[in-house]
Amino acid sequence: MVVDDEDSVRKLLSAVLKREGYQVVCAESGEEALRKFRALPPDLIIMDIRMPNIDGITAFKELRKLSQNVTVILMTAYAAVETAVEAIKLGAFDYVIKPFDIEEVKLLTNRAIQLQKMTEKIFDLNQQLIDSYRLDKIITNSPKMRELCQNIAKIAQSNATVLITGESGTGKELIANTIHYNSRRNSGPFIKINCGALPESLLDSELFGHEKGAFTGAVMRRPGRFEQADHGTLLLDEIGEISPNLQVKLLRVLQEREFERVGGNTTIKTDIRVLAATNRNLAEMVKQGRFRQDLYYRLNVVSLSAPPLRERREDIELLAGYFLQKFTAENEKEIMDFDPDVVKLLENYNWPGNVRELANVVERAVIMSTGSRIFPEDLPDNLRYSSESDLISTLGLEKISGKTLKEMIKKTECLLIKEALQRNHGNKVKTAKELGVSRRSILYKIQEYELE
Ligand SMILES: Nc1ncnc2c1ncn2[C@@H]1O[C@H](COP(=O)(O)OP(=O)(O)OP(=O)(O)O)[C@@H](O)[C@H]1O
Ligand SMILES: [Mg+2]
Structure with a gap:
């Protein structure tokens, strides 16, 4: 949509952009632009700033209220460049200075449309991710897991820190993903770090980032995972492996939601939700003095435990x-x-x-x-x-554990005889021979265990 009170500008831009393959509508005022936008929002708006009644900046602000993602290129006279810069801070795509170079407008238009297509694609992909981590995608028949899923649904919406425990391979990471993609942060980043995979100093700069020159090899400033996860979720995997020094630093971020990069003084604030996972027994580690109790409490606001298979x-x-x-x-x-x-x-x-x-x-x-x-x-x-x-x-014996030895031996005996009988197609003589007992005693056992 080309918006300008000057007829000649509208005609020129409209002709040029049509030749580029775009469909173009025009509006000669801010009011008309808003009306047409409501009726059928265009992919891109190229709009003059100085217009009678509603000027371009005001119209832009109104458009933003109608749609957060509206893409606008503003046109301005050289004298009013500052207003255009302000508009960019408010979220306009770019601006051109009048009289403009037509090639520049074409270039900007193509770039704006390209960016929009990419944004749409990312949005679609993220929707697919959200869909693939729907709660009903967790495959289970078990009451324990159903209860776990209900708890995931309840806590996903909150911002609470969650400790996910469970043996290796039980689905802790799957649970973490499910929490993030069912939360209000699901369009933000989901960042993971494996705390067990890196030595302390590397993990430190991975988590908190570093400034240029913080250590040998730090040739550039680098944001850490806490920064990358801003407005999203951070999964601290294998949290049980983290060193005492880093436990102290972690406690502070969890409490204050702020930190400094390695080798830096600037305090950085971050808006994240933290999930932690471990296959260790952290409570036990606290007792042994290997894991800080205060950190444990911070992490363990809500805990989920994935049952072994x-x-x-x-x-x-x-x-x-x-x-x-x-x-x-x-x-x-x-x-x-x-x-x-x-x-x-x-x-x-x-x-x-x-x-x-x-x-x-x-x-x-x-x-x-x-x-x-x-x-x-x-x-x-x-x-x-x-x-x-x-x-x-x-033999399925763990199902009968907790009973007396005599009962467990009987159950085992029963299973062994049953198995041998089946293998010998019910032939009692053969079975007795194989098991090294008399025919009489097999007959007795068959009766006792009702194996007939
Ligand atoms: N209920 C489930 N339905 C479908 N796939 C599952 C389920 N549970 C686990 N999986 C799959 O099993 C694999 C292991 O799960 P995951 O990586 O989440 O385990 P983990 O507890 O994080 O293991 P580790 O402690 O070794 O890191 C993954 O490929 C995951 O997608
Ligand atoms: Mg894992």
Whole structure:
């Protein structure tokens, strides 16, 4: 939209921009511009500042009220450049000085439109991210996880610091993402840092940034993660690994929301929400004097704990199915399902590496598989042939833990006999022979355990 009270300017710009391939509407006053904008907002407005009644600056401010993202290039006489500069501070895209060079206007127009397209694209991509971290995208069947999801929904809207705990691979990072993308900060940045991956001095400057010359190699000023996360969320991953010195510095940012860059004196304010994750027991570390109690309390305003996979076995088949689909598509294979024995093996394994380990096992199986079904031989050895330490989980014994030794031995005996019977197709003589007991005692046990 070209806005100018001078007919000749409108005609000239309109002709030039039409030749560039744009559709152009004109307005001869601020009032008309506002009216036309309400009816059909254009992608770009090129507007004169000096016009009768409503001038360009006032019109620009009104437009901004109608749409925060309106893109405006202002035209001004040389004498009024200062007003144009003011307008840029208020969010105008740029200005040209009259009489203007037509090439310059073309260039500015193209650049403004390009920037707008990019902004739109970023917005769309961010919407996709927000969508991919919707709460219902967390795959689960378990009451524990459902409760966790409800808690995530409740706290996402707040600004509270959250401590996310859980064993390795349980989904702590997934939870952190879900919190950010369901919060009011979801169009702002989501910045992560792994506190366990860097030595103290490097972590210090990564977190807080540094000034030029702060240390050898600091050739330029560099903003740290706390600055990058302004208006967004910062995830401090593996917070349990942070050194005592940095714990002190961290406490201050969490309390005051301000800090200095390494080697600098200027105090920087930051508007962030902090999430922290760890697979350590921080309360225990506090007791041992390895983690500051005050910092622990600051981080632990709200805490979420991701349960290990072996405590929500109902999720195993569901997650395995999800990963099967995912990796089948990624590897362009046509695998439909798991052999029932595979499901049994997966469900009985104790998953020390939790969901990540399950994902890896399924990915491997998809790659190894040659047919349309995953069989036990596509699984890694440790799942197929459980070692003695895994016997408990293979037999599902942890489910009956807490009872007396006698009861647990009986349950084990029952399972072993049942398994041997099945393998021998119900042949009691064979089973008795294999297990090294008399036929009579097998018959007795079958009756006792109701295995008939
Ligand atoms: N409920 C779930 N639904 C779908 N994917 C999940 C689920 N839980 C975990 N995952 C996936 O499992 C993998 C491991 O999760 P994540 O990285 O969040 O674990 P973590 O707890 O941060 O592990 P670590 O302590 O090792 O850093 C990721 O690829 C994640 O997307
Ligand atoms: Mg993690």
